[in-house]
Amino acid sequence: MTPSTAISLAIGPRFDRWLLERVRRLRGPAELPLTLEYRDIYVMPTRFGGWFGVLLALMAVAGLNFNNNMTLLLVFLLSSIAMLTTLLVYRNLAGIRINGILARPVFAGEAAQFHVLLKNPEERHRFAIRVTAEASVDCADIEPQNTRRFQVGQATSRRGWLELAPFRVENRFPLGLFRAWSVVIPRARCLVYPRPAVNPPPLPQSGRGDHGAAQRGEGEHFHGLREYQPGDPLRRIAWRTSARHQKLYSREMEAPRDDACELNWYLMGGGDTEEKLSILTAWVLRAERRQIPYSLEMPGAALPADLGENHRDACLEILALFRQ
């Protein structure tokens, strides 16, 4: 059983859609911080609550028919407890404050993780509060005067801003007979970078080599020979020299250090925009990984050559929001 079926809704998805529309119409997107109050909270029986009610009704009919007062007393007590839990389930949710929703940027295709901060501003314990969305569930107790972070995952497919879909804050405390929940239409978004191309062309390097000594190891330029060491790639072995000396030799390669690369939209020729953005994204990541300073030039935006996380994020953001 998957979690989503395990927490299947009491009434069904149609009711949920109707309710969502209602909330959207009546209240619109939530302004944070948002305190969950009585008009935001809905209480309905769960499926278990439903059939427990049927069981109680059967017991009541039998008790009434045979005028069996002990049975009736039991049924009435259980009904009163059930009614009491509607208050308790509501109370467990009411007053919780949604203080903020944060999300770190992700690449298209990855799941965006929104962090919803719930604060319990009161002196009582909140039990088993769940934040549920289409494809994610998170659950925690919130201690008095404490804030808890709940995760809401959301799949991404394309670059740009991803709006967080409406989610529910709910609980079924204490007996699971009723569910109290609040639909939150958040005003939160997550930046989605373009999906990095899987096999991008090599980095477009200027190859001027005017930024200091070349770096040995990886690279496209021949540097010299040295004795073979375990781990050297086979294609680097200088077979002719090795045959001559009865000893294995490897070619040493070098790459020009600080060979700043220019990532330039205009130099990429024609083709699909998204594909080009994917390639540029892959290039940004690769240049960052290899510590090669890179500059980015896009229609309407340009960043000079640089390195570092901030620079990378700035470049990725330009790419993510290109023509959006």
Added chain:
Amino acid sequence: MIDPGRTTMLWVIATFSLAMLPQLLRMPLPVAAMTLAPLLWRIGAELRNWKPLPALLRHALTGLALIVLFLAYGDLSGRRSAVSLLTLMLALKLIEGYRIRDARLVVAFSLFLCATQFLFGQGIAMPLYGGATVVLALVALTRLQRNEAWSHEDGRAPAVRASVFSELGFGFRLLAVAVPAGLAFFLLFPRLANPLWGIPDTTLDSKSGLSDSMSPGTIQQLFMDDSPAFRVTFEGAPPGAEDLYWRGPVFWRFDGNTWKGSFYGTNIEAGARPGLSGAPWAYTVQLEPNERNWLFALDYPATNPPDTRLTLDFQLIRRDPVIQLIRYAMVSNPDFIDTPKLPQTLRQQALELPEGANPRTRALIDRWRSDTPDDAAFVRRVLDHFNQEQFHYALDAPLLGRHPVDEFLFETRMGFCEHYASSFAVMMRMAGIPSRIVTGYMGGWYNPLGDYYLVRQSDAHAWAEIWLPARGWTRVDPTAAVSPLRIQQGSLGALSQPRHLLDYSWLRGMRNSIDIVQQRWNDWVIEYGARQQARLFSPFGLEKASPAMLVGLLFAALAVFGAILFPLVLRIRGPARRDPVQKAWHEFLRRLERAGFAARLSSGPLELAEAAAGKLPGDALSIYCIATLYTRCRYAPGPPPMPDLRQAVRDFRPTRSAG
């Protein structure tokens, strides 16, 4: 698959175990064993991490359990067997249910099982049993809800409550808060004056008390049963002990071993009834459910309760079996001649005996009868025989063979009221005097606190009636001739040895006194129904409360409870707890104000300190000190220097500013 987790599962098992306990004690041994086995296995599995049983074995066990159940009960339509089936199925669910849903099902049906137990008895201990079951169920359901909330992490919910007692306390509080509303429902929820459907006779399988036939040993069995049969409240002076013969089934036909009722006796209505002249006894009987049709009354019933007919032999036969506590008012008048003229058919029936049985008795009777032709003298002679010869009143009477009266009279001479009554009636018939057997109860324990007589099953008794010309049917109790104590002190007083380990007279006396609790419980709770409900407001001058009125009042009561609970339960903002730091700071501000410095509320602590120090330069140092301590309490990591702040504020005595 989401496992509820070990501790939760143990709570679920505890709930079920408690709920089924009364039923378990009622089950035949093999069925009880089949119920306990899966339960114990599951407890072991939880504690020792045993693997689930293979499906084939589980199905085989289920099949076996059903077979055992069927063999033990014979048919499954009875109430006892149906509830046993439910119990067994729930127990078997334990060996195959590993999901939260299964556990919930077990808990919910345990509550249902608890409700079914009240069909078998609504004694004073039952509310305790019900309440305890509900508390356990609440704890189990709360835990299951928690596990379900964490179902995306396999139900590994963090623990909340530290001890078993705090969990039980939670369940108990939940129950306690719901009690007022539950009672309002109980009082005001409209009851049915007549049932929607009756109970088919086949479902009645826990009959108790006297039966529709008597053979040696039937009453002796009842003698071991101390449960109450009925309670009686007399309106005027109660009759003396010698008149407390509670008439029940009457038997005419004897086949040599068993006495049975007659067609005429049970189907023809009583002709003449006693009038209300003289000194009739008016009384009310509260009869415990016995699933039989007889009502009990003193000789001779002058009235019959509704839905009951009074037969020719003065049995009160109810249309439906008594399946719940009932109360009926009776008037009996001892001053009455029952059947002054005996019709021939009845006379014949009252003289019939099986052919060729008990030859020695017949010889004896023939000899006596030729000596004493007078009926009354003959009866006296027989009773004297019982009284003077070595007859014993005893429980452990040996079983009798083909000629039971012969063996009883000449050999064993040991028996119980039914032996004496039966032998006496046979001897009368041999002598040509019509006779019949009456069964019922004898005596009763007077409870002075409640002013009522308690009659237990162990007071069951059998006596004889003979028909004499001009006197009609006359009661003769041969047991009284043998053991006068039996009549004076009740059935138990006449015995020299206790019936079982805990059978002492002082203990019985205590139990009889405590019965008043049960009687009150019966009066106030168990008997509460449509009639009592309609009269609920008669003290306020409202003679008849209609269902609509009751429902209205119920809603009003619930609204009142809601009005009380809502502010308590739904208070969004709890009372602001007195934050000690804030308190100290306010004290500081108060002292500043007294010294002549009014702080602007919008300013921060350091800003405020600066302003205050400017106004009160003499105290600048302590002002800065307090402000720093305050900010440290509020914002610095580590333990707040709370005592220092408090001390500093306490010592802060600013001199009044000049301006």
